Structure formats: C-alpha cells, structure tokens
Amino acid sequence: MWLGRCDPYSMTILDAVVLGAGPYGLAAAAHLRCIKGFEFRTFGDPMSFWSASMPRGMLLRSSWQASHIADPDRALTLDAYRAVSGNHLSAPVSLERFVEYGLWFQKHALPDLEPTKIASIDKDSTTFRVAFKNGEELRTRRVIVAGGIAPFAYRPIEFRSLTASFVSHTSEHRELEPFRSKQVAVIGAGQSALETAALLHESGAEVELIARCAQIHWLGWKARLQQLGPLAKLLYSWTDVGPAGISRVVSAPYLLQQFPREVQDRLRKRSIRPAGAHWLPTRLKSVRMTFGNHVTSARECGGRLRIQLADSTHRVVDHVFLGTGYRVNVSRYPFLSQRIVQDLSVTEGFPKLHGGFESSISGLHFLGAPAGHSFGPLMYFVSGTRFASRTLRSYMEKAQPNGRS
Numbered sequence: 474m475w476l477g478r479c480d481p482y483s484m485t486i487l488d489a490v491v492l493g494a495g496p497y498g499l500a501a502a503a504h505l506r507c508i509k510g511f512e513f514r515t516f517g518d519p520m521s522f523w524s525a526s527m528p529r530g531m532l533l534r535s536s537w538q539a540s541h542i543a544d545p546d547r548a549l550t551l552d553a554y555r556a557v558s559g560n561h562l563s564a565p566v567s568l569e570r571f572v573e574y575g576l577w578f579q580k581h582a583l584p585d586l587e588p589t590k591i592a593s594i595d596k597d598s599t600t601f602r603v604a605f606k607n608g609e610e611l612r613t614r615r616v617i618v619a620g621g622i623a624p625f626a627y628r629p630i631e632f633r634s635l636t637a638s639f640v641s642h643t644s645e646h647r648e649l650e651p652f653r654s655k656q657v658a659v660i661g662a663g664q665s666a667l668e669t670a671a672l673l674h675e676s677g678a679e680v681e682l683i684a685r686c687a688q689i690h691w692l693g694w695k696a697r698l699q700q701l702g703p704l705a706k707l708l709y710s711w712t713d714v715g716p717a718g719i720s721r722v723v724s725a726p727y728l729l730q731q732f733p734r735e736v737q738d739r740l741r742k743r744s745i746r747p748a749g750a751h752w753l754p755t756r757l758k759s760v761r762m763t764f765g766n767h768v769t770s771a772r773e774c775g776g777r778l779r780i781q782l783a784d785s786t787h788r789v790v791d792h793v794f795l796g797t798g799y800r801v802n803v804s805r806y807p808f809l810s811q812r813i814v815q816d817l818s819v820t821e822g823f824p825k826l827h828g829g830f831e832s833s834i835s836g837l838h839f840l841g842a843p844a845g846h847s848f849g850p851l852m853y854f855v856s857g858t859r860f861a862s863r864t865l866r867s868y869m870e871k872a873q874p875n876g877r878s
Contacts, residue, residue, distance in 0.1 A: 489513040493619030497840040500858035503582035520575035532565040539713035543859035570603035585863040596809035615832035624805040655791040663747035666796020671756040695752035712856040717743035726848040829868025
C-alpha cells in the first residue's frame with residue numbers, strides 16, 4: 474500500500490495497525506492474519522526491549538511451558554525452534570536464546586513486519602492518523618498498542634536529579650563488564666535486581682544489594698509441589714503466574730474479573746510481588762545483602778556517589794543500579810497525542826479496558842502490562858500472549874464482519 478503525504482482522506486483506510494514487535498505484538502499480529510480480508514500492518518523493531526534493555530547473561534524466570542509466544546496453530550513454540558535450529562535449549566532459557574526464538578517467530582509468523590518509526594497517533598471523529606518520523610502517515614480504524622514496558626521504568630525520587638554516570642535502571646545496561654572492580658549498589662529485591670547483582674558479582678564488581686524487605690522471597694514451591702502429581706496441577710496453572718491456588722485464578726482473566734475490585738488488586742499485587750528464581754541463591758552467596766533498609770538521599774561526592782540510608786549509615790559507591798521495577802503509566806508512551814492522553818480513561822496509569830482489550834477511546838486497544846489492571850497479572854508475562862491474542866482476534870472477527878467494519 475502506498476504511504477505518502479497527500480490528502481489523508483484519499484488514503485486507503487486500514488482495519489488496524491499493530492504497534493510493537495515484542496511477544497505481545499508478534500502474537501497479536503500472528504492471530505490477526507487469520508481473519509479473512511482483515512487489512513492491517515505491524516510496525517516495530519522485533520524483540521528490541523529483550524535484546525537491548527537487559528544485561529547479557531540473564532535467564533528467563535518463567536518455566537519452559539510458560540515461555541512460548543502464542544501463534545494460532547501452536548506451531549511456533551520453543552520446542553519447534555529447538556528442533557529446527559539445532560540450538561541447545563533448556564530451562565531456564567537464556568535471554569540470548571529467547572531473543573533468537575522471538576526473531577525466528579517473527580520471520581515465520583510476520584515476515585512483513587515494518588521497522589518504520591512511529592512519531593504520533595491521533596484520532597478524529599472516525600479514524601486514527603498514524604504519523605511516521607519520516608513524515609509519512611496513514612489512516613486506520615483501530616490501533617493496537619503493544620508498546621512494552623520500557624517507558625515505565627521506575628526511578629525513585631532520591632535518584633532523579635543524578636546523571637546516568639552515577640545511577641541507572643537495570644534495564645539500561647546490556648554489558649556489565651565496564652563495572653569490573655567497581656563498587657556498586659543494587660536497589661531492589663525482585664528478579665531484575667537480584668540477577669543484576671549476581672551478574673555484576675560474576676563480572677568482578679564489588680556488590681551490595683539493598684532492599685526494604687526483611688528477606689528475599691524465593692520462588693521454589695512449585696518445583697517441590699510437583700511431587701504431588703495431579704494435585705500440583707490443581708494448584709498451579711501452566712502460565713506460571715502467581716502462588717499456589719492464586720495461580721489458577723489469575724490464569725483465567727474472565728474468572729478474575731468476577732471478583733470485587735479490591736480482591737482483584739490484591740491478587741494482582743500478590744502475583745507480581747518482588748521475588749527471585751530458585752536458581753539464584755547459590756550465585757548470590759558471596760554478595761553482601763542489606764535488608765530492612767532504604768536510601769533516603771544520594772549526592773555526588775568527589776567523583777563518586779554517597780548514599781544515605783534510613784538507619785543513618787551511608788555508602789560511597791561508583792554506581793547505583795535501580796532494580797526498582799516498572800510502574801505502568803500509558804501517558805508515557807511518547808507516540809500518543811495529548812488529545813488521546815487527555816480523553817483516555819485510566820486508573821493509576823492503567824487504561825480501563827473492556828472486551829478485546831479496547832480502551833475508553835473506541836478503536837484504541839492496549840496489550841501487555843498496560844492491560845494488567847483490567848485483565849490481571851497474566852498480562853505481565855509471555856504466557857499471557859495466548860489469552861490476549863485469542864481474545865483480540867475473536868473481538869476483531871465479531872466487530873468487523875467479513876474483515877470490514
């Protein structure tokens with residue numbers, strides 16, 4: 474289809490545009506291709522967050538079964554990739570191998586993915602206008618945002634005035650070798666903080682982990698409960714999200730939605746609370762850990778960083794890594810116009826979504842973590858791509874008879 478700068482109303486109007494090429498964007502596009510006559514295009518850099526925003530050497534916390542990106546025929550699984558690629562793959566899956574798998578998935582499910590950068594998305598009374606950074610634009614009836622979590626990296630207020638040479642989020646480093654022999658502090662108690670601390674230690678850095686919690690919550694009960702056989706399946710879903718019992722509830726978003734809002738919120742927070750994979754403790758044995766404490770201030774001091782702690786002690790380090798997670802706020806997506814941001818109904822930064830992941834703005838859909846408030850914690854994980862892509866496809870089929878609205 475031609476893409477140009479002439480009268481936008483003379484353009485062919487697409488049924489949808491998918492924005493994003495991580496697991497959710499790829500899964501959604503793979504399912505939308507099954508709708509006869511449905512005209513859509515997908516834009517994004519495949520697996521870019523996974524390949525550029527996580528330290529080399531990381532491993533996936535999720536189980537093998539929960540790490541497949543969903544395709545309509547279940548043909549593009551990790552098992553299939555291992556069989557055809559000859560790569561040695563086992564759980565836990567390495568970040569590098571998962572990125573390779575994602576690129577293989579994209580090549581087979583979405584060979585026409587377009588890397589064109591989107592500048593802005595706006596809407597008039599009937600359609601969305603998608604403008605590109607090269608000055609071109611198109612019109613579409615629907616926009617499906619699978620933009621990932623990179624814009625939501627959380628930086629505590631104590632560190633916001635400091636430069637990247639002293640403080641950075643764990644998502645901002647691909648290589649940790651430059652920190653060899655440096656003194657570093659890692660803030661947090663979740664998987665990214667814990668694994669970053671382990672990788673820094675293994676790279677030769679002098680590391681201290683500082684966390685508010687009294688102790689680390691380690692994930693290991695599921696493996697031990699597997700000994701119970703069929704009973705274990707009653708307690709845990711294959712999606713590998715949430716603790717025993719809760720796992721079954723949050724694996725079924727429509728069931729979760731039947732609970733009172735306060736219960737939904739409690740189950741969501743319980744399922745994504747900071748925790749570390751069972752294979753990390755041995756790698757952290759030699760790492761200094763300070764629990765029940767937090768940073769109250771931080772300032773440059775003689776070319777290094779002085780951080781003050783709540784217990785009145787302080788540390789002087791070369792760098793601080795923030796393993797402080799992500800806080801969804803869709804207004805941080807830079808491509809959403811100010812008008813869309815103002816008109817969008819949100820709760821604590823999450824868009825309010827209904828059937829088909831559609832927001833309060835007709836035709837605007839959100840997948841992945843931004844859907845977590847409406848559809849539960851499953852949406853934070855790769856295993857949620859199956860529910861999300863199937864639900865989206867079903868909604869589009871009903872909303873657009875014969876592929877047209």
